[in-house]
Amino acid sequence: MTRDEIAAGLAEILEEVAGVNPDDVTEAKSFTEDLDVDSLSMVEVVVAAEEKFDVKIPDDEVQNLKTVGDAVSYISKAQA
Amino acid sequence: VTVEVVVTGLGATTPLGGDVASTWDAMLAGRSGVSALTQEWAAQLPVRIAGQLAVEPDIDRVQARRMDRSEQVAVVAARQAWADSGLADAGLDPQRLGVVVGSGIGGATTLLAQDDILEASGARRVSPHTIPMLMPNGPAAWIGLELKAQAGVHAPTSACATGAESIAWGLDMIRSGRADVVVAGGTESVIHPLPIAAFASMRAMSTRNDDPQKASRPFDKGRDGFVLGEGAGVLVLERADHARARGAKVYARLAGAGMTSDGFDIVQPDPEGWGATRAITMALKDAGVDKSDVVHVNAHATSTPVGDVAEIIALHKALGDHAVITSTKSMTGHLLGAAGAIESIATILAIRHGVVPPTINLDDPDDNVDLDVVAHKARHLEIPAALNNSFGFGGHNAALVFTRA
Numbered sequence: 001m002t003r004d005e006i007a008a009g010l011a012e013i014l015e016e017v018a019g020v021n022p023d024d025v026t027e028a029k030s031f032t033e034d035l036d037v038d039s040l041s042m043v044e045v046v047v048a049a050e051e052k053f054d055v056k057i058p059d060d061e062v063q064n065l066k067t068v069g070d071a072v073s074y075i076s077k078a079q080a
Numbered sequence: 081v082t083v084e085v086v087v088t089g090l091g092a093t094t095p096l097g098g099d100v101a102s103t104w105d106a107m108l109a110g111r112s113g114v115s116a117l118t119q120e121w122a123a124q125l126p127v128r129i130a131g132q133l134a135v136e137p138d139i140d141r142v143q144a145r146r147m148d149r150s151e152q153v154a155v156v157a158a159r160q161a162w163a164d165s166g167l168a169d170a171g172l173d174p175q176r177l178g179v180v181v182g183s184g185i186g187g188a189t190t191l192l193a194q195d196d197i198l199e200a201s202g203a204r205r206v207s208p209h210t211i212p213m214l215m216p217n218g219p220a221a222w223i224g225l226e227l228k229a230q231a232g233v234h235a236p237t238s239a240c241a242t243g244a245e246s247i248a249w250g251l252d253m254i255r256s257g258r259a260d261v262v263v264a265g266g267t268e269s270v271i272h273p274l275p276i277a278a279f280a281s282m283r284a285m286s287t288r289n290d291d292p293q294k295a296s297r298p299f300d301k302g303r304d305g306f307v308l309g310e311g312a313g314v315l316v317l318e319r320a321d322h323a324r325a326r327g328a329k330v331y332a333r334l335a336g337a338g339m340t341s342d343g344f345d346i347v348q349p350d351p352e353g354w355g356a357t358r359a360i361t362m363a364l365k366d367a368g369v370d371k372s373d374v375v376h377v378n379a380h381a382t383s384t385p386v387g388d389v390a391e392i393i394a395l396h397k398a399l400g401d402h403a404v405i406t407s408t409k410s411m412t413g414h415l416l417g418a419a420g421a422i423e424s425i426a427t428i429l430a431i432r433h434g435v436v437p438p439t440i441n442l443d444d445p446d447d448n449v450d451l452d453v454v455a456h457k458a459r460h461l462e463i464p465a466a467l468n469n470s471f472g473f474g475g476h477n478a479a480l481v482f483t484r485a
Binding site: 017018019040041043044047 | 140141142145146204205207208209
């Protein structure tokens with residue numbers, strides 16, 4: 001998957017779980033600061049992303065995923 | 081000197097209507113909110129009827145994912161009551177605003193749905209929102225969050241006495257000086273196969289599946305158990321001088337409350353009704369109201385064989401035989417933890433409008449029911465003071481006295 005495809009997939013999850021407008025989801029955005037995703041919703045996003053992209057995202061990795069771009073990079077690497 | 085407390089806002093969503101006005105109109109018209117459960121899961125249950133919400137809760141989609149249905153209906157009712165009170169623009173200090181809203185059973189449907197996910201997909205798939213959705217204080221907490229209440233958020237739990245006890249504890253919060261305004265009431269939403277099967281196993285529910293609207297028939301010879309209902313009722317309680325100072329609309333005074341426990345059986349009411357009698361007597365004393373002034377009672381009467389008669393016995397002992405009785409559960413079904421709140425609203429509106437809603441389906445009164453129960457059609461009546469009873473599994477008895485403002 002391309003980075004754009006992964007970002008689009010994350011945008012879908014974020015809209016479903018946290019009501020984030022997909023247009024707001026760009027790689028530079030921080031989940032908590034910019035997109036208002038709280039800690040419980042972040043757990044939902046991670047679990048949904050694991051399912052959607054068929055990857056494993058361990059809990060101690062999640063704290064490193066500050067921005068949408070961080071998540072895209074992690075998922076892209078994990079898929080390779 | 082006892083602090084005077086008045087009711088300045090009402091909110092409800094019930095099997096009869098999505099708000100107080102539509103619920104009240106349906107009560108006066110003697111309409112039943114009970115219907116057949118046509119869901120696939122109901123087909124194999126011994127009980128296939130319930131009082132389902134007339135209007136689905138209007139909650140934002142994302143917020144609704146994080147709220148149990150019992151929390152959603154509580155928030156809907158609280159928003160209505162808050163808007164009705166006019167307090168949003170009154171500059172109330174949040175540290176003087178409390179919430180007391182309980183539920184009989186809590187987020188059981190969330191618990192059961194998440195257990196299905198656990199069994200089918202494993203622990204990682206269980207929603208991180210599960211705990212705040214199933215905790216019994218969740219409805220009160222969501223309301224407190226929405227109104228920014230900071231004087232304390234509480235969730236009494238006493239089964240079917242919860243709604244009335246919540247109002248009594250709200251009264252206590254204001255009288256003791258801990259708050260000027262308390263949003264108080266009850267909520268319940270457990271129309272799901274497990275709670276229904278469990279109540280049915282107790283032989284507590286009506287099995288009149290072929291005639292849903294006739295199933296809830298308090299005081300009638302043909303009664304065979306309660307009908308489960310869902311919804312919420314919320315009252316805004318306010319210190320009277322606070323309400324007066326802002327020129328608020330006042331529905332009624334919450335004059336007094338009484339709470340006792342039977343110490344008799346975990347689920348059976350004391351057949352002599354002594355615990356209920358003491359609760360009513362305590363409420364009258366607390367209110368400083370003479371029993372002769374209590375001309376109307378909104379009874380707990382759930383349509384069970386033992387309970388309805390025990391309440392009649394208690395009313396004889398505590399009040400005598402002059403009061404005009406009704407059970408609005410004949411129309412709403414039994415909303416468990418919300419019942420006392422919905423019925424307090426009916427009691428308050430009966431005082432305000434001078435009319436007692438009927439007990440429908442009371443075709444052939446039980447031989448032991450020798451009080452004046454308003455059957456079939458609403459009755460006009462001047463009501464200086466009225467009583468609302470609620471009793472719960474566990475032996476809880478709560479009585480509230482409302483008087484004309």
